[in-house]
Amino acid sequence: MVKQKFALEMKGVYKSYRDGDHMQPVLQDLNLTVSDGELVAVVGPSGLGKSTFLTIAGALQGADEGTVAVNGIQISGISQKGLTEVRRHQIGFIFQNHQLLPYLNAVDQLTAVQKLVGHRDEAAAKSLLTDLGLGDSLNKFPDQMSGGERQRTAIARAFINHPDLILADEPTASLDGARGYQVVEMIRREVKRFNKAGVIVTHDERVLDLMDRIFYLEDGRLVEKGA
Amino acid sequence: MNLALKDIRFHKAKYLLVELILVLLIFMVLFLSGLASGLGRAVSASIETMNAKQYVLSGDADQELAMSNLTQAQYDKLVENNSGKDITGLTISRSSVKRDGSGEQLSIVYMAVDPDGFLSPNVVKGSGLSDSGKGIVLDTSFRSDGYAVGDTVKDNASGYRFKVVGFAKDAMYSHVAVGFVAQKTYTAMRRALDPVYALSYNAAAVKGSGHVDVGSLERVSKADIVENLPGYKAEQMTITMILWGLEVVSAVILGVFFYILTLQKRREFGLLKAIGMRMREINGMLVTEILILAAGGAVIGNALAFGMAHFLPDSMPFYLQSANAGLLSVVFIVISLLFGAASTIQIAKVDPLDTIGG
Numbered sequence: 131m132v133k134q135k136f137a138l139e140m141k142g143v144y145k146s147y148r149d150g151d152h153m154q155p156v157l158q159d160l161n162l163t164v165s166d167g168e169l170v171a172v173v174g175p176s177g178l179g180k181s182t183f184l185t186i187a188g189a190l191q192g193a194d195e196g197t198v199a200v201n202g203i204q205i206s207g208i209s210q211k212g213l214t215e216v217r218r219h220q221i222g223f224i225f226q227n228h229q230l231l232p233y234l235n236a237v238d239q240l241t242a243v244q245k246l247v248g249h250r251d252e253a254a255a256k257s258l259l260t261d262l263g264l265g266d267s268l269n270k271f272p273d274q275m276s277g278g279e280r281q282r283t284a285i286a287r288a289f290i291n292h293p294d295l296i297l298a299d300e301p302t303a304s305l306d307g308a309r310g311y312q313v314v315e316m317i318r319r320e321v322k323r324f325n326k327a328g329v330i331v332t333h334d335e336r337v338l339d340l341m342d343r344i345f346y347l348e349d350g351r352l353v354e355k356g357a
Numbered sequence: 358m359n360l361a362l363k364d365i366r367f368h369k370a371k372y373l374l375v376e377l378i379l380v381l382l383i384f385m386v387l388f389l390s391g392l393a394s395g396l397g398r399a400v401s402a403s404i405e406t407m408n409a410k411q412y413v414l415s416g417d418a419d420q421e422l423a424m425s426n427l428t429q430a431q432y433d434k435l436v437e438n439n440s441g442k443d444i445t446g447l448t449i450s451r452s453s454v455k456r457d458g459s460g461e462q463l464s465i466v467y468m469a470v471d472p473d474g475f476l477s478p479n480v481v482k483g484s485g486l487s488d489s490g491k492g493i494v495l496d497t498s499f500r501s502d503g504y505a506v507g508d509t510v511k512d513n514a515s516g517y518r519f520k521v522v523g524f525a526k527d528a529m530y531s532h533v534a535v536g537f538v539a540q541k542t543y544t545a546m547r548r549a550l551d552p553v554y555a556l557s558y559n560a561a562a563v564k565g566s567g568h569v570d571v572g573s574l575e576r577v578s579k580a581d582i583v584e585n586l587p588g589y590k591a592e593q594m595t596i597t598m599i600l601w602g603l604e605v606v607s608a609v610i611l612g613v614f615f616y617i618l619t620l621q622k623r624r625e626f627g628l629l630k631a632i633g634m635r636m637r638e639i640n641g642m643l644v645t646e647i648l649i650l651a652a653g654g655a656v657i658g659n660a661l662a663f664g665m666a667h668f669l670p671d672s673m674p675f676y677l678q679s680a681n682a683g684l685l686s687v688v689f690i691v692i693s694l695l696f697g698a699a700s701t702i703q704i705a706k707v708d709p710l711d712t713i714g715g
């Protein structure tokens with residue numbers, strides 16, 4: 131029997147934070163598997179642990195218990211160094227506040243990431259940015275961009291190396307309804323076109339019709355809608 | 358490399374200010390170094406440029422040229438006991454001179470030498486000394502006071518008149534400009550006041566560095582002679598202490614600067630970590646940035662200091678040696694890099710989670 135390789139596989143994940151003198155559990159026995167070519171949403175109100183879940187999936191922090199595998203690579207319990215390599219090669223993370231480096235223009239934001247895994251390919255960077263509607267902003271620095279432009283640049287950065295797992299933390303938060311929908315469509319297009327896996331954390335119900343599967347974060351676990 | 362340059366280019370104003378401070382610091386250090394060497398040379402240049410490796414002084418002189426006295430008999434015996442060695446006498450005395458036709462009286466140190474010996478000055482203008490005539494070879498600084506070849510100058514003590522036959526470079530002794538005269542001429546001048554004056558010497562200069570049979574006299578190396586020139590040690594110690602004090606203060610300022618620069622970039626470092634940049638790469642970026650700033654500061658600071666040396670008046674004791682400037686610049690860059698390396702500890706502590714927010 132061949133064991134199936136998932137883009138993301140989380141089993142029995144626990145995570146709690148210290149809150150004064152006791153530990154506040156956030157994730158409790160969380161399970162999730164996402165396959166290639168699949169776009170899933172994790173929905174829930176603020177403060178319930180969506181970002182915590184996503185940063186564990188994104189190799190930005192470890193879980194207290196349970197196992198996490200990205201693209202078949204076990205990342206639970208490995209060193210900071212190892213986590214860095216997983217982030218570098220396997221994951222494209224769209225952070226909640228679309229963090230960009232202030233001193234790089236849109237194209238350089240992408241080429242800097244290209245250089246982490248191979249060679250700088252400015253043409254590819256420009257074409258991706260143009261694809262995402264940033265053709266006129268290629269040379270803009272973050273402080274010259276609108277919120278939407280920054281958001282799309284951050285998305286392009288997550289896409290540019292075509293990582294196997296794309297994670298987005300509330301990508302629609304700072305956008306109006308129509309723009310927010312567009313942004314999620316972009317992520318869906320990338321996922322489908324290159325057969326990658328995508329996980330979007332959101333509390334924006336309007337974009338859910340673009341998802342293949344939808345999970346609700348309840349009491350520290352994920353419950354699939356319609357399951 | 359690329360990221361470091363782009364960061365600097367984007368934050369031009371900020372890094373320009375940082376660079377300005379770096380340039381000022383290194384310039385200050387170089388300037389002081391130039392003054393230290395310049396003052397040192399004003400005391401010792403004539404001895405430094407002399408072609409002697411060692412000197413023989415009287416035993417009670419405490420290695421101090423001015424305190425030493427060798428009679429003609431002692432000198433002759435020394436030469437006799439060391440036949441085959443190149444030895445020549447040196448007599449030093451202070452006085453003041455006045456050029457005929459000018460009002461100003463100038464201090465001078467006479468150095469009476471054998472015109473055919475190895476202490477005879479190298480003239481940059483005019484001709485050398487000879488036993489005939491009343492020739493004097495003056496330090497070039499007299500030129501800025503209007504002295505020229507062919508002028509007649511009067512020794513104020515004796516009223517004796519010399520004829521300026523040439524100028525020599527770097528002829529300074531204890532902050533006073535030197536006039537070289539032939540021993541015969543010197544004796545003639547002294548006899549104008551004291552008819553029974555007989556030439557004696559402050560020291561016998563030895564050209565080679567080998568053993569010299571000195572009897573009851575004392576053999577002193579050139580370095581020790583310089584060390585024991587009046588004022589030399591105290592001045593050099595004071596200035597060198599200020600110099601290194603300044604270097605330490607500069608280092609602390611640099612350290613604080615780079616610490617703050619790194620602190621300000623914590624967020625960026627967190628983001629770089631979050632997108633999978635390795636510690637080594639981030640550290641490399643920080644160190645590259647500091648190297649660019651420090652090396653740039655050193656280059657500009659050196660250009661300023663050496664450029665300024667060009668425009669300082671000759672009378673200012675400023676002498677910046679490339680070797681000293683190089684050493685100070687390298688120390689400066691190394692200190693910067695050490696602080697850069699220390700700052701990388703902060704990078705290690707950055708948690709990508711803190712900076713990207715949840």
Ligand SMILES: Nc1ncnc2c1ncn2[C@@H]1O[C@H](COP(=O)(O)OP(=O)(O)O)[C@@H](O)[C@H]1O
Binds near residue numbers: 148183
């Ligand atoms: N580093 C942390 N230390 C302590 N508590 C934290 C930390 N990060 C998150 N929390 C807490 O965990 C809970 C879940 O946070 P988070 O995952 O950011 O939720 P969401 O993204 O769903 O808004 C919140 O109560 C938050 O205060």
Ligand SMILES: [Mg+2]
Binds near residue numbers: 226299
């Ligand atoms: Mg969140």
